[in-house]
Amino acid sequence: MADPMKIRANVVGDSTEVKVLMNHEMETGQRKDAQGKTIPAWFIQNVKVTHNEKVVLNAQWGPAVAKNPFLSFKFKGGAKGDKVKITWTDNRNDTRTDEATIA
Amino acid sequence: MDTTRRHALKTGGGVTLLTLLAAAGWLKPGEAAAEDWNKAAFETKSMDETMKALGGGAPATSADIIFFSTPDIAENGAVVPIGITSKIANTQSIAILVEKNPNILAAVFDIPAGTDTSLSTRIKMGQTSNVYALVKADGKYHVASKEIKVTLGGCGG
Numbered sequence: 001m002a003d004p005m006k007i008r009a010n011v012v013g014d015s016t017e018v019k020v021l022m023n024h025e026m027e028t029g030q031r032k033d034a035q036g037k038t039i040p041a042w043f044i045q046n047v048k049v050t051h052n053e054k055v056v057l058n059a060q061w062g063p064a065v066a067k068n069p070f071l072s073f074k075f076k077g078g079a080k081g082d083k084v085k086i087t088w089t090d091n092r093n094d095t096r097t098d099e100a101t102i103a
Numbered sequence: 104m105d106t107t108r109r110h111a112l113k114t115g116g117g118v119t120l121l122t123l124l125a126a127a128g129w130l131k132p133g134e135a136a137a138e139d140w141n142k143a144a145f146e147t148k149s150m151d152e153t154m155k156a157l158g159g160g161a162p163a164t165s166a167d168i169i170f171f172s173t174p175d176i177a178e179n180g181a182v183v184p185i186g187i188t189s190k191i192a193n194t195q196s197i198a199i200l201v202e203k204n205p206n207i208l209a210a211v212f213d214i215p216a217g218t219d220t221s222l223s224t225r226i227k228m229g230q231t232s233n234v235y236a237l238v239k240a241d242g243k244y245h246v247a248s249k250e251i252k253v254t255l256g257g258c259g260g
Contacts (some may be wrong), residue, residue, distance in 0.1 A: 045140040063207035066225035073222035
């Protein structure tokens with residue numbers, strides 16, 4: 001199981017700003033190890049962010065997203081104490097969901 | 104006796120229906136997420152192919168797509184911050200394309216109504232390249248680009 005994400009969600013004006021740092025190797029499938037063997041690709045493919053069961057962002061990623069991916073965006077609404085839920089799924093079908101409270 | 108038989112038939116029927124549904128592709132546990140991933144687009148190796156795979160064709164260049172907190176020169180290609188704002192009304196999705204990466208498409212963000220059409224993330228770049236922001240708005244495609252110089256590549260072996 002992958003390490004937890006770091007999520008910060010803050011109310012800014014009439015919006016909620018979400019910043020998330022995920023823990024993932026994001027291996028491209030281009031690199032070779034010391035023996036010259038290609039390291040297989042291993043990366044997050046889907047990211048879904050929901051607020052009160054409503055999807056506020058849906059992303060598809062390729063291996064070109066940097067290791068330990070960072071993502072920041074804003075959505076309208078959201079009140080202090082609400083939950084923001086983020087789920088990612090990688091190409092090995094591993095998945096992780098974390099939740100943060102809007103501050 | 105009769106009721107037991109009926110019950111068994113009923114239960115049996117239920118199971119068959121589920122199996123049929125699974126066989127017909129209605130129920131695919133564990134595969135649902137992978138299907139949301141546009142494999143064809145992510146495997147493209149040229150700008151034209153990528154645009155086509157995303158449904159873009161020949162997008163119009165737009166001055167309403169702005170790169171923010173994006174460097175002109177990235178010292179480390181493994182971590183290049185990219186920020187994109189679209190001021191085009193009804194923006195539905197933003198895609199990040201790196202012309203000279205082995206696979207052009209880096210990420211696609213679907214933006215539902217109510218979410219700001221502005222976001223930032225970090226990508227990898229193999230070498231100095233133009234980075235394109237492809238925006239879909241009202242079913243039409245718009246594009247903007249920015250050259251980012253890379254002094255140390257992020258995809259090397």
